[in-house]
Amino acid sequence: MSNKKIKKLTPTQQEYKRFAKERVPKRPVLLNTIRAFIAGGIICTIGQGVQWMFMTYFGFSEVTAGNPTVAVLIIAAVLLTGFGVYDHIAQWAGAGSAVPVTGFANTIASAAIEHRTEGYVLGVGGNMFKLAGSVIAYGVFSAFVVALVKITFKALGGI
């Protein structure tokens, strides 16, 4: 927690916070990082294998193989979410399964499944981007900013 927030607390609250902190088990950050590296690496290697398959057997180029590869990973992640496996993988893998495109597919699929009981329009449709929405909003905005930077550099005679 930031220093600014801690300052708002009374001395008793600050004291308790320290008291509790000494007794709370820490997130195993190093272990989580190693697991994320392994799991993320495996997912990306599978993706690489799929891309290679599309290029070798289906005549895609390195650029055009990207779309079907992503589609395969998304379908796999959605199926794993639906069968109730993905959240167990994620508990072990952490960021390793959250950062690749499979994590994004999981956010949408899990929200859609969860809100199925509220109907297709208000439930599934209205809630499926509950978690993914901010990724899309800030993803599009950052792409826009990057594009502006690139245009500016070009206009100034750069790359």
Next chain:
Amino acid sequence: MLKGHQTWECNEKPVILSSAAIGGPFESKGALADDFDILHEDVWLGQDSCEKAEKKMLEQACEKAIDKAGMKKEDVQFFLSGDLMDQIISSSFAARTLGVPFLGLFGACSSSMEGLAVAALIVNSKAGKNALAAASSHNISVEKQFRYPTEYGSQKPPTAQWTVTGAGAALLSLDGEGPRVTSATIGRVVDMGLSDPYNMGAAMAPAAVDTIQAHFRDLNRDPDYYDLIATGDLGSVGHKIAADLLRKHGIEIAPEIFTDCGILIYKKDQPVMAGGSGCGCSAVVTYGHFLNRIRKGELRRILVVATGALMSPLSYQQKETIPCIAHAVSIEM
């Protein structure tokens, strides 16, 4: 009768005529599976939503408790219930089915003992002959409301807790045989400035400590008066903090009698991180496990301190700290 600042002593000693505990599939694999009246294999209970499943469990707990006492719904004057859903729909909808005059309660996970305390007060004051107290929670419906979708792959920290799928009910009356409610200490809202919804145990521990201290002060008792003192759903993290905090405040409770419903309910090898939580947690452990042990004569006097975190999904997104509460009820044979 008021004792001290915040404790009721029930002179008439209302009897818990019967009690019932209903659990889900995950609880059936837990450490206290034998103490449930009904265990469901299907987490949806054959309903088309988890909210309906929770309501169904609560109804079953109430009907089972009434049935075990050999009574009919009409014999029960008041029904007190609480749960974690918005507008406590599980309780209200179960009350619609029961048709018993109803008081809805919200004290988050402390609702179980809040209900038992108020029911004891009603029976003790002879405002009603028989009163039914109940509480429920459902893993999927609660996670859906308070956290992320259940299938969403987020990595939970070691302080996170697993919401119990369960409902418990107890029927109180003036006459009869069984464990008796002897006193209840109503807690204050305590906020020690913690705001992490994945570490509710640490947030709720000071509230439990405050209520336990008040209970012993008001009744002028020592912890060794009880065979067992159980906190509601502090989990392994919060329970340890509570024990240390009590020691710091000069109250020494022997580790073998100081336990927590959230620690007891699951086995060590179940992936629940710090333990169980939810209204259903203290309800099923108290109305199932503890009362069974009292009836068997293994325990004579127990104190259950149900803890609740009074936050909403909105309040923690707005970076509010978590206000907590705890209610203690003593049950004696």
